[in-house]
Amino acid sequence: MLNKHYFPPISDRQINILLIKDTPDIYHMAVSRCVEALSANEKEKYARFHFDKDRRLFLLSRVLLKYSLAAYLDRDPGDIALAVGTHGKPRLADKADVAFNLTHSHGVAALALGGADSVDIGIDIEWSEPHNDFLDMGFKYFSQDEYRLLKKCSPDQQQALFYRLWTLKEAYIKAIGKGLSIDLKSFAFQLSDDRISVNHLKNDVENKKVWQFLQARVYTRHMLALAIRTHAGPKDGYGIRAFEYSPGRPCKPFMLKAVASSR
Numbered sequence: 001m002l003n004k005h006y007f008p009p010i011s012d013r014q015i016n017i018l019l020i021k022d023t024p025d026i027y028h029m030a031v032s033r034c035v036e037a038l039s040a041n042e043k044e045k046y047a048r049f050h051f052d053k054d055r056r057l058f059l060l061s062r063v064l065l066k067y068s069l070a071a072y073l074d075r076d077p078g079d080i081a082l083a084v085g086t087h088g089k090p091r092l093a094d095k096a097d098v099a100f101n102l103t104h105s106h107g108v109a110a111l112a113l114g115g116a117d118s119v120d121i122g123i124d125i126e127w128s129e130p131h132n133d134f135l136d137m138g139f140k141y142f143s144q145d146e147y148r149l150l151k152k153c154s155p156d157q158q159q160a161l162f163y164r165l166w167t168l169k170e171a172y173i174k175a176i177g178k179g180l181s182i183d184l185k186s187f188a189f190q191l192s193d194d195r196i197s198v199n200h201l202k203n204d205v206e207n208k209k210v211w212q213f214l215q216a217r218v219y220t221r222h223m224l225a226l227a228i229r230t231h232a233g234p235k236d237g238y239g240i241r242a243f244e245y246s247p248g249r250p251c252k253p254f255m256l257k258a259v260a261s262s263r
């Protein structure tokens with residue numbers, strides 16, 4: 001059963017980030033109370049996962065998505081039907097103008113859900129862990145300037161910068177919704193102090209669009225990035241708030257430790 005008062009309201013110029021964490025309690029609540037909100041296809045997918053951790057996070061992210069959208073639209077969670085665009089971006093089957101996007105990584109899922117003034121939203125979360133091939137991956141996926149920046153870093157700073165650029169690039173292509181049909185080297189992020197901006201290397205039409213970004217660390221080792229485009233401009237008082245969701249309980253305000261933003 002959905003208690004919509006458990007979810008924070010969303011005004012027109014508001015974006016809520018809702019987080020859910022895979023813990024034994026939360027998963028148990030989702031299994032016992034929420035599985036019926038999944039469609040037949042989703043139930044089948046849920047049953048098919050090979051790894052338990054993937055099955056759990058799939059269920060938690062679907063519950064987060066369906067219950068949050070149901071509360072926002074004043075519907076039953078079982079009546080939230082999803083469709084996908086040409087490049088795979090999920091949208092509501094019967095109301096394509098509701099802007100939302102989902103991400104999940106290593107036991108955490110995050111949903112960004114925008115009020116009526118939101119046009120495009122993309123969110124990405126990544127568990128940040130040491131690798132010895134950050135430079136190789138940067139060479140493969142990043143623009144020349146981004147790669148140069150990564151190469152200049154000390155090994156200590158390289159991991160943090162890699163995940164910052166990676167999540168921003170993912171959030172941005174997820175917001176545009178065209179997936180990896182966009183060349184990841186065709187745009188470059190600039191990070192100076194606590195500011196974020198993006199520059200298209202060839203496409204001036206894209207450069208005229210006004211994007212806003214937010215980047216934050218969540219929990220111990222997740223990096224999160226949000227990309228948004230709105231009808232109202234960045235100076236029009238757009239609010240971004242974050243909450244933790246747990247099935248059957250009121251959402252709790254969550255303090256984002258912002259690394260940087262474009263606001």
Ligand SMILES: CC(C)(COP(=O)(O)OP(=O)(O)OC[C@H]1O[C@@H](n2cnc3c(N)ncnc32)[C@H](O)[C@@H]1OP(=O)(O)O)[C@@H](O)C(=O)NCCC(=O)NCCS
Nearest residue numbers: 087088089090102103104124125141166169174177178179
């Ligand atoms: C699918 C992709 C959109 C995101 O993949 P990801 O980072 O592995 O996964 P996330 O957890 O952030 O997002 C997955 C969710 O995004 C949503 N999604 C799927 N396709 C999408 C698209 N084209 N646009 C926006 N959102 C999309 C779905 O809700 C999906 O969740 P679901 O599968 O449970 O329904 C795409 O960007 C991708 O395949 N990336 C590959 C990684 C890569 O090469 N990155 C280089 C970055 S520099």
